[in-house]
Amino acid sequence: xxxxxxxxxxxxxxxxxxxxxxxxxxxxxxxxxxxxxxxxxxxxxxxxxxxxxxxxxxxxxxxxxxxxxxxxxxxxxxxxxxxxxxxxxxxxxxxxxxxxxxxxxxxxxxxxxxxxxxxxxxxxxxxxxxxxxxxxxxxxxxxxxxxxxxxxxxxxxxxxxxxxxxxxxxxxxxxxxxxxxxxxxxxxxxxxxxxxxxxxxxxxxxxxxxxxxxxxxxxxxx
Numbered sequence: 626x627x628x629x630x631x632x633x634x635x636x637x638x639x640x641x642x643x644x645x646x647x648x649x650x651x652x653x654x655x656x657x658x659x660x661x662x663x664x665x666x667x668x669x670x671x672x673x674x675x676x677x678x679x680x681x682x683x684x685x686x687x688x689x690x691x692x693x694x695x696x697x698x699x700x701x702x703x704x705x706x707x708x709x710x711x712x713x714x715x716x717x718x719x720x721x722x723x724x725x726x727x728x729x730x731x732x733x734x735x736x737x738x739x740x741x742x743x744x745x746x747x748x749x750x751x752x753x754x755x756x757x758x759x760x761x762x763x764x765x766x767x768x769x770x771x772x773x774x775x776x777x778x779x780x781x782x783x784x785x786x787x788x789x790x791x792x793x794x795x796x797x798x799x800x801x802x803x804x805x806x807x808x809x810x811x812x813x814x815x816x817x818x819x820x821x822x823x824x825x826x827x828x829x830x831x832x833x834x835x836x837x838x839x840x841x842x843x844x845x846x847x
Contacts (some may be wrong), residue, residue, distance in 0.1 A: 662686040665710035673700045689713050701725070701742070711735065722746070723763070732756060743767065744784070753777055764788070765807065775818075786810045786835065794818040796844070800825060809835040816846035 665671040665680075665687050674680045679695065680687045687710065697719040698711075706726040711717075712734040719740040720732070727746040732738060733755045740761040743751070748767040753759060754776045761782040762774065769788040774780055775796045782805045785793070790811040795803075800820040806829065808817065814837070819825040822842040829836070 661689055663689045663692065663710045663713040667705055667707040667709065669703050670700065670705045670708060670710065673703045673705065696737075698722075718758075739779075770813075781805070783807070790814040792846070796820055801828075805833045807835040808840065809837055811837060811840075815839050816841060816843050818843060818846050820844070 664685060665674065666685055668683060668685075671680060671683055671685065671687065674687055674692070675683065677698075679691045692710075692714050694716050695714055696716050698714060698717055699719075699721040701721050701723045702725070704726060705722065706728070708722060708727060708730055711720070712731065714720075714735060716737055717735045718737050720735065720738060721740075721742040722730070723742045724745040727743065727748055730743060730746075730748060730751060732741065733752060736755050737758060738756045739758050741753075741756070741759060742761075742763040744763045745766045748764065748769060751764060751767075751769060751772065753762070753774060757776055758779055759774075759777045760779050762777070762780060763782075763784045764772070765784045766787040769785065769790055771792040772785055772788075772790060773792075773794040774783065775794050778797050778799050780797060780799060781803055783795070783803065784805070784807040786807045787810045790808075791813045793808065793811075793814060795806075796818050798820060801824065808814070817825075817836075817840055819842045822844050825842040829842075
């Protein structure tokens with residue numbers, strides 16, 4: 626009888642200890658690096674990483690050390706709807722995720738990016754304020770309503786046509802070095818913020834600069 630009582634008294638303590646050990650050994654299902662693993666909830670994204678040799682089991686997790694030195698990632702046309710996990714690709718300089726099902730994209734941790742290709746998705750916003758090394762931005766054919774590249778002082782190519790832009794800020798101090806700008810097919814956009822309105826009006830009329838008839842330049846749009 627005493628032995629039975631002792632066993633019953635010890636059961637809660639044993640359960641709590643086992644539960645703590647289980648919790649310590651099980652990664653948490655949210656974003657970020659946990660126990661050296663990166664959470665990748667989108668199966669199509671993880672399968673793409675498996676196909677590229679950065680993972681081997683479809684289990685929502687990728688070993689962080691296998692991706693944090695990758696500099697070029699091409700995951701276009703993979704039916705991906707969530708790129709959670711991209712934040713741990715901290716060495717990434719080129720990201721091509723065009724023609725997927727993305728509605729949002731966070732590249733705030735990918736500060737080494739120089740080329741970003743997000744065209745033909747369903748993005749409604751794109752924050753590039755931390756991506757100061759960016760030189761080429763392809764984001765046409767999305768659902769963007771605003772775009773601000775004022776922090777992207779190295780930008781030389783911008784393709785943001787076929788969106789729903791009502792606001793576009795190009796005042797990055799580097800307008801004179803921008804060689805290609807495609808803003809056409811943004812019918813809701815009129816005024817475009819630029820470094821120098823007179824200079825842009827006079828010089829952005831060449832064949833590799835595409836704007837709509839109603840677009841005009843200003844240094845301070847209303």
